Amino acid sequence: MYGAFPCQYPGCNARYRRKEHLKRHEGSKHAQLQAFVCSICGSQYRRSDTLRRHVQRRHKTTEPLDRARRACAGCHIGKSRCEGGVPCDECVRRNIPCSFQVKGGIAEQERFRNQIPLSSSANPERSREFYWEKRKQYVDRYFEVFHPRWPFIHKGTFNLHQETPLLLQAIVAIGMWTSRELPVQSAAVELHDKLDCAIRDQREKWDASEVEGACSNCFWPIATYQAILLHIIFSALTRSGGIVNLDLKASISAEDFTLLKSLVGSCRRLGMFSYPNMLAKYKETDLPPFVWVGVEEFKRFNISLYKLCGQLSSAGPGDKPLLSASELQFPLPSNDPMWNSTGKEDWHAYAKEENMVSLNNEFREKWISKCADILGFLAS
Numbered sequence: 001m002y003g004a005f006p007c008q009y010p011g012c013n014a015r016y017r018r019k020e021h022l023k024r025h026e027g028s029k030h031a032q033l034q035a036f037v038c039s040i041c042g043s044q045y046r047r048s049d050t051l052r053r054h055v056q057r058r059h060k061t062t063e064p065l066d067r068a069r070r071a072c073a074g075c076h077i078g079k080s081r082c083e084g085g086v087p088c089d090e091c092v093r094r095n096i097p098c099s100f101q102v103k104g105g106i107a108e109q110e111r112f113r114n115q116i117p118l119s120s121s122a123n124p125e126r127s128r129e130f131y132w133e134k135r136k137q138y139v140d141r142y143f144e145v146f147h148p149r150w151p152f153i154h155k156g157t158f159n160l161h162q163e164t165p166l167l168l169q170a171i172v173a174i175g176m177w178t179s180r181e182l183p184v185q186s187a188a189v190e191l192h193d194k195l196d197c198a199i200r201d202q203r204e205k206w207d208a209s210e211v212e213g214a215c216s217n218c219f220w221p222i223a224t225y226q227a228i229l230l231h232i233i234f235s236a237l238t239r240s241g242g243i244v245n246l247d248l249k250a251s252i253s254a255e256d257f258t259l260l261k262s263l264v265g266s267c268r269r270l271g272m273f274s275y276p277n278m279l280a281k282y283k284e285t286d287l288p289p290f291v292w293v294g295v296e297e298f299k300r301f302n303i304s305l306y307k308l309c310g311q312l313s314s315a316g317p318g319d320k321p322l323l324s325a326s327e328l329q330f331p332l333p334s335n336d337p338m339w340n341s342t343g344k345e346d347w348h349a350y351a352k353e354e355n356m357v358s359l360n361n362e363f364r365e366k367w368i369s370k371c372a373d374i375l376g377f378l379a380s
Contacts, residue, residue: 005017075090135168135172136160137175138179141175143158145175150307151304151339152226153297154296154297155340164224166202166224166227166228167230169227170228170231173188173191173192174230176191188234192231195227199227199228199231200259205221205224206228207262207265209262209265211269214266215269215270215271216272216277216280218270222297229305235253235256252312260312263305273327274330275329278295281294289347305323306323306328309322309323325371327369328369330367330368331363331367331368332368
């Protein structure tokens with residue numbers, strides 16, 4: 001009776017004694033779709049036991065992964081899969097209340113249904129529109145609430161559909177966190193955790209802190225570095241729990257501090273704190289406004305990085321500053337109104353007051369490093 005159940009897949013000679021073993025083989029080897037999706041990180045697997053093992057090892061949880069026995073009101077009326085929990089993942093994604101009861105009968109249920117965006121299975125096009133609408137909402141929130149305090153992303157040239165995924169998601173996570181709505185903030189933390197994995201998985205692509213041959217002539221992955229900086233700021237906002245040391249500086253985890261050290265080390269190795277190196281990234285034929293925006297973005301990123309290093313401390317006492325003012329060999333940012341302008345008219349109005357960057361003028365006498373002693377005294 002050996003091999004009574006042969007695999008019918010073309011070119012496969014596998015045979016099994018039991019039918020359930022054949023089904024497992026077909027699902028594992030020949031399935032075209034990944035049927036089981038991790039609700040925490042989105043990883044996909046063909047078998048439920050593989051998914052369960054992934055969740056136990058990767059996310060350190062043993063919570064059941066099966067479909068909820070009873071769907072919440074939002075998933076029930078929207079006809080989408082409910083994984084359980086309050087709030088459930090689907091309601092968090094849609095940014096709607098999660099409840100197991102809708103009062104008021106049919107009329108109230110119809111009103112509730114009209115408030116819920118259609119699920120992706122019911123209307124894929126509407127789901128994509130909703131996806132970008134929500135991201136735009138949180139990006140706008142980022143620039144409204146967070147950007148005035150950390151203005152190192154140029155709003156005027158920011159394009160929702162063209163930015164790198166890491167930077168866009170880092171901005172969205174902070175925008176979600178500033179909503180102050182608990183379900184949305186919970187979703188922001190989950191997004192932050194996914195970004196943390198992505199940043200560390202891609203470390204070889206951006207970490208130049210210990211790379212031999214890394215220099216100012218190498219490519220500067222400024223968008224990735226901006227995303228990492230936002231990522232660490234988010235960690236300080238959400239994970240420090242308000243803990244400060246005797247110097248009234250917030251503390252971050254050892255892992256995040258190591259990430260910050262790698263970021264500073266990479267910028268230092270690539271020569272990003274040098275104004276001549278910034279100018280060297282451009283040509284005389286480049287348009288002056290293009291050069292001005294790029295150089296300003298470098299300067300404002302470096303200052304924000306210096307600011308963050310000054311506001312944070314590692315877990316160990318007596319640590320030296322990761323970045324000193326004496327390393328900031330460039331002039332202060334200029335013309336904040338022009339930097340923050342988004343319309344053509346405002347840009348031209350403020351541009352009249354701005355002397356565009358000259359690639360031949362390094363403004364050495366205006367470098368921040370010239371005032372390093374004063375800045376160090378004020379920070380001590």
